[in-house]
Amino acid sequence: MQAMTSRKMFTLAVACALFTVNDVWAAVSVRDRCEQALTMMGVTTAERGDRGWASLCAGVIKNEPITRYGKWYGPGYWGGGEDADKAGLDAPVDSLDEVAQRHDYGYLVAEKYGKIYGKQYEYKLKAMADKVAVRDAMKLPEDPSQWEKVPADIEAAKRYHDRIITGFILESDIYKNLADATKVGDVVTSPFITMFDQIDYSHVPDLEKFDREVASYINGWKKDVAKHAEEDKKIKEMADKRKADQEKEFKEAELKEQADKERAAREKAEAEAAKKRLEEKIKDSKKEPEEKPEADADKKKSYADMTPEERREALKNNDPEAWEAVKAGLTGEDKQADADKPDAEDEADAANPPPSDADAEITPVKVTASGSLDGDYSAGGFTNIVTTTITVSFWNVGSQVPGYGEASLKRRSVASLNGVSEEESCGGTFSGGPNGVLSFSGACAGTKLSLRGGSSISAEGVTLSVSNPDAFSAWEK
Numbered sequence: 001m002q003a004m005t006s007r008k009m010f011t012l013a014v015a016c017a018l019f020t021v022n023d024v025w026a027a028v029s030v031r032d033r034c035e036q037a038l039t040m041m042g043v044t045t046a047e048r049g050d051r052g053w054a055s056l057c058a059g060v061i062k063n064e065p066i067t068r069y070g071k072w073y074g075p076g077y078w079g080g081g082e083d084a085d086k087a088g089l090d091a092p093v094d095s096l097d098e099v100a101q102r103h104d105y106g107y108l109v110a111e112k113y114g115k116i117y118g119k120q121y122e123y124k125l126k127a128m129a130d131k132v133a134v135r136d137a138m139k140l141p142e143d144p145s146q147w148e149k150v151p152a153d154i155e156a157a158k159r160y161h162d163r164i165i166t167g168f169i170l171e172s173d174i175y176k177n178l179a180d181a182t183k184v185g186d187v188v189t190s191p192f193i194t195m196f197d198q199i200d201y202s203h204v205p206d207l208e209k210f211d212r213e214v215a216s217y218i219n220g221w222k223k224d225v226a227k228h229a230e231e232d233k234k235i236k237e238m239a240d241k242r243k244a245d246q247e248k249e250f251k252e253a254e255l256k257e258q259a260d261k262e263r264a265a266r267e268k269a270e271a272e273a274a275k276k277r278l279e280e281k282i283k284d285s286k287k288e289p290e291e292k293p294e295a296d297a298d299k300k301k302s303y304a305d306m307t308p309e310e311r312r313e314a315l316k317n318n319d320p321e322a323w324e325a326v327k328a329g330l331t332g333e334d335k336q337a338d339a340d341k342p343d344a345e346d347e348a349d350a351a352n353p354p355p356s357d358a359d360a361e362i363t364p365v366k367v368t369a370s371g372s373l374d375g376d377y378s379a380g381g382f383t384n385i386v387t388t389t390i391t392v393s394f395w396n397v398g399s400q401v402p403g404y405g406e407a408s409l410k411r412r413s414v415a416s417l418n419g420v421s422e423e424e425s426c427g428g429t430f431s432g433g434p435n436g437v438l439s440f441s442g443a444c445a446g447t448k449l450s451l452r453g454g455s456s457i458s459a460e461g462v463t464l465s466v467s468n469p470d471a472f473s474a475w476e477k
Contacts, residue, residue: 069160070097078104079221089225095140095147096161103133103168105217106210113204121204128210130168137164266380267418274377274386275422278413281375281388282424285459286447364404365396365471369457369464377415384417392449392457392464396471398432405429407438409447434472 068074071090078101081088092098106129114122140147144157151157205213303311303325314322370391377384391410399405407430414421426447428440434454440447449457449464454472457464 069156070094070100072097072100072104073160073164087221089228091225092149094144094149094151094157096137096144096151096157096164098149099133099136099140099164101218102136102214103129105214105221106132108217109205109210109213117204125205125210128207129214132207132211132214133168134165137161137168266382267420270377270379270382270384270417271415271420273379274375274384274413274415277375277377278386278388278422281461282411282444285461286444362397362474364401365468366393367396367466367468367471368393369451369466371457371459371462371464373462382417384415386413386415388413388462390459390462390464392438394430394438396432396454398430398436400432405432407440409438409440409444434475 068077070093071080071088072078072092073096076082076084079088080090087104092101107126110122110125110129113125140161144151144154144161147157301310303314303322306314306322311322368391370389372387372389375386375388377386389412391412392407393410394407395401395404397404398407407428409426409428411424412421413423424443426440426442426444428438428444428447430451431437431439434451436451438449438451438457440449449459451457451466453469454475455466455469457466
């Protein structure tokens with residue numbers, strides 16, 4: 001067991017020594033290839049100091065990490081993304097970045113053929129991709145400001161332009177050596193090819209075909225970018241439209257809310273104004289009309305007060321009172337009339353005589369009178385007609401028969417603009433008879449209405465019609 005351990009340790013020591021030797025030779029080889037690359041580029045020893053070629057070459061030899069440049073220059077970085085299976089959608093920023101893009105797709109072509117023909121051909125095509133990158137980079141003018149796509153940072157563009165040349169020359173050499181050292185049969189990965197098949201390598205691209213395939217990949221990438229751009233445009237348009245619709249709906253809702261508030265305020269103001277006007281009308285209707293003394297010129301003279309000429313004119317005009325006076329004078333009735341003339345109190349009772357003995361059988365009947373009037377309270381282009389309906393209920397016999405003197409008044413106003421209504425009810429008494437008087441109290445205190453002939457009641461601005469005037473047919477006419 002101890003002997004076995006010693007043998008293992010000896011083997012490990014030998015392997016480490018071999019790796020150390022290999023590293024030394026690899027470093028020398030890389031340095032030599034770097035110097036050869038600079039020579040191939042025509043860079044003299046003096047220029048190497050002036051342009052920093054020595055430090056650049058030293059960076060390649062030391063395997064310093066290459067930071068990213070643009071959208072395609074840098075390990076594991078293509079199209080502005082790091083997805084190993086799919087390039088990003090960012091376009092090259094300048095002419096050097098376009099070289100890096102073609103190099104990335106050159107590797108993709110190499111890996112495609114490597115899956116079919118083996119690693120040897122993948123390495124050969126990757127070496128070809130490196131050489132193409134060197135070729136394209138060397139075609140660019142030494143001054144980046146003269147490039148077709150001018151870089152934003154001229155100094156950085158110079159540095160990475162030089163490094164892509166030296167680095168890819170070395171890398172191409174490495175892939176060439178790998179290709180020479182690899183056996184084709186050992187790395188066949190296609191499921192359609194076995195190591196016993198005779199493989200046709202005529203389809204492996206030459207430089208011209210390689211360039212075409214790289215260009216085809218880039219065209220496909222451009223189509224993919226255009227497709228995504230179109231999809232992004234549609235998505236943005238939809239988002240903008242959705243935002244515009246939402247803003248429109250919000251604005252319309254605001255306007256509607258404002259309009260509703262204004263309309264509600266306007267309707268409230270109009271309703272209050274209508275109510276106030278109606279209250280004023282009702283208040284005015286409750287006032288007793290002032291009796292103006294008739295002017296002497298407007299008074300009709302009695303026949304007795306007329307001059308002879310006036311009497312003749314009255315008889316000529318068929319004045320019934322004049323003829324009645326003549327008749328009374330001829331028959332002696334005028335003297336009897338003076339004797340029977342009632343005083344003022346008797347006249348008030350005569351207007352509503354109580355039922356006579358013959359009327360003792362008058363049946364109390366509930367009487368209803370109603371009427372309506374319209375008031376125009378339109379304003380601000382809005383039509384608003386307020387209809388007020390007044391209904392009075394009482395008994396035909398009224399207070400002439402105990403228990404039947406009660407009366408009621410109901411007022412209801414409705415606005416046509418918004419259907420707002422208002423009601424008011426009052427209680428009162430009725431004196432009875434076809435010419436009785438209705439007196440109300442409470443909210444209608446001071447209101448008095450007179451019945452005329454048992455058929456109508458006159459109020460200011462409205463006439464109330466009795467629905468059943470037959471209730472007064474038994475009274476003396």
